Amino acid sequence: MTSSLTDRAHFDALADALCNAEGVDRVSLAFNAEASDFLRFNRAALRQATHVLQAQATLGVVRGARRAEASLVLSGDLAHDTRRLRDERARLARDLDVIADDPYLLLPAAASLSTREDAGALPSAQTVIDAVREHAAALDFVGFYAGGPVVRAYADSLGSRHWHRVESFHFGWCVYRSADKAVKTAYAGTHWDDAVFAARVREAATRACLLQRPPRRLQPGAYRAAFSPAAMSELLGALAWSGFSLKARRTGVSSLMQLAHGDARLHASLHLHEATAEGIAPAFTDDGFVKPASVTLIEGGCAIGTLNSPRSAREYFEAANGASPEELPEALSLGPGTLPHDQLLATLGTGLYVSNLWYLNYSDRQACRMTGMTRFACFWVEDGELAAPLDVMRFDDSFLRLFGQGLVGLTDRAELVPDTDTYQSRRLASITTPAAVVEGWRLTL
Known part of the structure; x- marks a missing residue:
């Protein structure tokens, strides 16, 4: 079975399957994932477009003052990922026998819960491409866009469950003039507004024109x-x-x-x-x-x-x-x-x-x-x-x-x-x- 790596159901299923303290005092699962669009522009034209869907789980086991952990990249196939992580948990439990006590090990004493779901209004890749074409076509525009949902989550055998999913974007660009002269600008947030992007491009273009003036040389x-x-x-x-x-x-x-x-x-x-x-x-x-x-x-x-x-x-x-x-x-x-x-x-x-x-x-x-x-x-x-x-x-x-x-x-x-x-x-x-x-x-x- 394959599920979206940025959906809570996938994380909850992994947590339910792994966070039971068999032969150890505690098991924890830290999880991060993203589904991101990456767009690279040069001379206001799209040069590279990539979509990345990835997730990583960090599994930890504790016995007394000993702790061992390992991180695995997940496939998105729930059954396959669960088998791999269970095998890793067993290996980590065996490693505890040869690990020295950690005098500074400190872990939460009680279970805790939290949920944050921030659904943004993100542009599609095509929307970003069209916006650059419309507002920056006449400029030597060089930029990099990254956007999409990012997840951080945590679970443990005490019963803790934390879920954090935010949708955001960042678009940084330069309007290049000549030699080492360029205006750097950025637009970031959770809700894309084409008018805001257009205004920032115009402001950068106006300042880029000022770069044609003779530079002011300052003394120390x-x-x-x-x-x-x-x-x-x-x-x-x-x-x-x-x-x-x-x-x-x-x-x-x-x-x-x-x-x-x-x-x-x-x-x-x-x-x-x-x-x-x-x-x-x-x-x-x-x-x-x-x-x-x-x-x-x-x-x-x-x-x-x-x-x-x-x-x-x-x-x-x-x-x-x-x-x-x-x-x-x-x-x-x-x-x-x-x-x-x-x-x-x-x-x-x-x-x-x-x-x-x-x-x-x-x-x-x-x-x-x-x-x-x-x-x-x-x-x-x-x-x-x-x-x-x-x-x-x-x-x-x-x-x-x-x-x-x-x-x-x-x-x-x-x-x-x-x-x-x-x-x-x-x-x-x-x-x-x-x-x-x-x-x-x-x-x-």
């Missing part, structure tokens, strides 16, 4: 700057590498050690949360822990909380709060400010408009000092108007300084920027952030 120094939500998501994404991890804090390698120790403080308007209830990531982990709706990480510019994985929680005698083993945020949300969104450039006045950042890394992790490059259509702004494109520049500055004393303000509207990684499978992580205006952003070359 400190400049007033406005960061778009896309640029902000790069900065916040780099901050997330170690900034909020409990283990990184306890071992002293977090980029926010100065903030945690009270030696530095961010601007009082800065409020940062792991806001699972507002994002598209599941509200449970692959181990069956339920995530809080929100975890406060920074409040009023001060460090408040951390992301605590089960292993770190046991090692450091803290409560687990639904963090992944890597203790990376999956629904990071920066609260909006008070600057009117449509007055971003007017608030900037004269300075840099930064649409995208690239190749970010730490130049001094202990000082939370980041470096990276501007990318695509970044502009010099005069009196609130885009005046000239900028040559690519490198920056090197402390996040703590930039968003502490350097923060002028955040806009009053936040934008969800999804993780666009499609290696192995589509992601459900996101960063929600407003745009920002800062003073004294340091360019080095």
